Amino acid sequence: MFSTTRKALTASLLATALVATLTTPSFADKKSDLEKEKSGVSGKIGDAKKDLELSSKKYADALAALKKAQGKLDAARTTLSGTRGALATAKAQDDEMQAKLVASEAELDAAKARLGRGEKALATSEAAVEQFAVENIQQGDPGMRAFSELLQGEEPSAFSEQMSLNDAVSDDQLATMQGLAATRVILEVNRDKVKKLRDKVKAQREAAAANLVRKRELEAAAVSQATEVAQLVSDRRGAADSAEEVRREDKKQVAELESERTRLEAQIRALTPKQVKEAGGDGGGALSYPASGYGVTSSYGMRFHPVLHVYKLHDGTDFGVPCGTPIKAAAGGTVLQTYYNAGYGNRVVLNNGSMRGKSIVTTYNHLTRWIVSPGQRVSRGQVIGYSGTTGYSTGCHLHFMVIANGQTTNPAGWL
Structure with missing residues (x-):
């Protein structure tokens, strides 16, 4: 997965959520x-x-x-x-x-x-x-x-x-x-x-x-x-x-x-450099597990991609969940986008507002489907979709990402 894409995507999602305030x-x-x-x-x-x-x-x-x-x-x-x-x-x-x-x-x-x-x-x-x-x-x-x-x-x-x-x-x-x-x-x-x-x-x-x-x-x-x-x-x-x-x-x-x-x-x-905090959020200092009860199958970091067969950054944490498992918001916030991407498959992108002084965006990828809409406010723990294996994926799982100030980061430091 491409870190440059996430940098650009973060700004795009923030802009989409805040554009109504302009x-x-x-x-x-x-x-x-x-x-x-x-x-x-x-x-x-x-x-x-x-x-x-x-x-x-x-x-x-x-x-x-x-x-x-x-x-x-x-x-x-x-x-x-x-x-x-x-x-x-x-x-x-x-x-x-x-x-x-x-x-x-x-x-x-x-x-x-x-x-x-x-x-x-x-x-x-x-x-x-x-x-x-x-x-x-x-x-x-x-x-x-x-x-x-x-x-x-x-x-x-x-x-x-x-x-x-x-x-x-x-x-x-x-x-x-x-x-x-x-x-x-x-x-x-x-x-x-x-x-x-x-x-x-x-x-x-x-x-x-x-x-x-x-x-x-x-x-x-x-x-x-x-x-x-x-x-x-x-x-x-x-x-x-x-x-x-x-x-x-x-x-x-x-x-x-x-x-x-x-x-x-x-x-x-x-x-929109000043509108980040207006996106919402619940003011928490940590994120909740988006799929509680399931173990991590692949951590954040460089790895050999199982589909593309090249070494690249694995920009999130994988949870080994069966297809159809309910996926929950890691924190309160606003749904920025829901769309399909060839790499990430069906994904939901949440603007979780400011946490620990940083702008936090979380994404939930490879879903079978989502049940929220862009602009919708969600609360921590609310079901936003169901796990799957869409996009570049070798099996049912949740690929969970945390983007802090426009940069992908290790979700383990926020959970």
């Missing part, structure tokens, strides 16, 4: 001219109220849209980051799986080659053993054949040589038979190894294929999510630009209206 022609003429000028400015302010209120609502909506856009953007970026991480993992797994698959296939090929050689060796050994068996059957027992030849007059030395040869052949055939058995065992081992390697390669190919599908899905998702993030970045930028544009419009409009009002009300203040 009877000289010069005062009346000048008053009439100023009142006409004031009426024109008030009309401009009144015309701008709806736009200013709408603009402020637009700003709040723009901030909400910006926050929502930022939330979506943060979530989308997190999702994209997770997808890219999963994609990197899938790619690494793909490379690892391919390397293992190549090694397994090479091992399988080598095992197949060994198996092929073993099968050929087995076939050769089986053929040799088969030939030996056939010959043995056709020629009979070699030992018996040599003994028969000996009986038929063959030399004994020939018989000995034939028996030695038979022994050598038997040993060779025995070795062949043993080799055949060993070949069959090795061949079976190789066959089992080939089978296991084939199963291993099959499983690796299936896993690699599944990982490849997942990798492609992740790649597609990453592209889609990156596009979404780009759009959300654009949306957020647009929301931020909109919020900043409306904020600039608000500040500019408020500054222009307050500057004009300050200029005019300063002139009205200069007309």
Whole structure:
């Protein structure tokens, strides 16, 4: 809230209350001219109220849209980051799986080659053993054949040589038979190894294929999510630009209206420097609580404004009252004005006359409605309106102000 506005407003309100006491022609003429000028400015302010209120609502909506856009953007970026991480993992797994698959296939090929050689060796050994068996059957027992030849007059030395040869052949055939058995065992081992390697390669190919599908899905998702993030970045930028544009419009409009009002009300203040005490009052030295029984939720002083989001003077004391709570005059006096302001909402301004040697004006802001009229005299404790949350407000409360000699002051020193 703007302290310069209050300075000007105080003088304006005092002038309004006292203008009826000015009877000289010069005062009346000048008053009439100023009142006409004031009426024109008030009309401009009144015309701008709806736009200013709408603009402020637009700003709040723009901030909400910006926050929502930022939330979506943060979530989308997190999702994209997770997808890219999963994609990197899938790619690494793909490379690892391919390397293992190549090694397994090479091992399988080598095992197949060994198996092929073993099968050929087995076939050769089986053929040799088969030939030996056939010959043995056709020629009979070699030992018996040599003994028969000996009986038929063959030399004994020939018989000995034939028996030695038979022994050598038997040993060779025995070795062949043993080799055949060993070949069959090795061949079976190789066959089992080939089978296991084939199963291993099959499983690796299936896993690699599944990982490849997942990798492609992740790649597609990453592209889609990156596009979404780009759009959300654009949306957020647009929301931020909109919020900043409306904020600039608000500040500019408020500054222009307050500057004009300050200029005019300063002139009205200069007309009535001696009429302050004639406004009324009950002669008390302190103010009563305008909403008794309710605690203070925000004190007078600098604070971060919850709507405008800037540090500025909080020019009064907030009482945490529910909407519709009766609000009472803090002291007797005269109602100077009742009107709506985009910042203060519905407000009642009372001229409480002189207290402790100072001109005291109290204002009651953000009301739902008022039940008094300008020029009406009220007594201390009289209900003048009902609390609300109009204007720049984040919830139901009463914003109570004390203006002493045209300057805002801490209400706590007067209550």
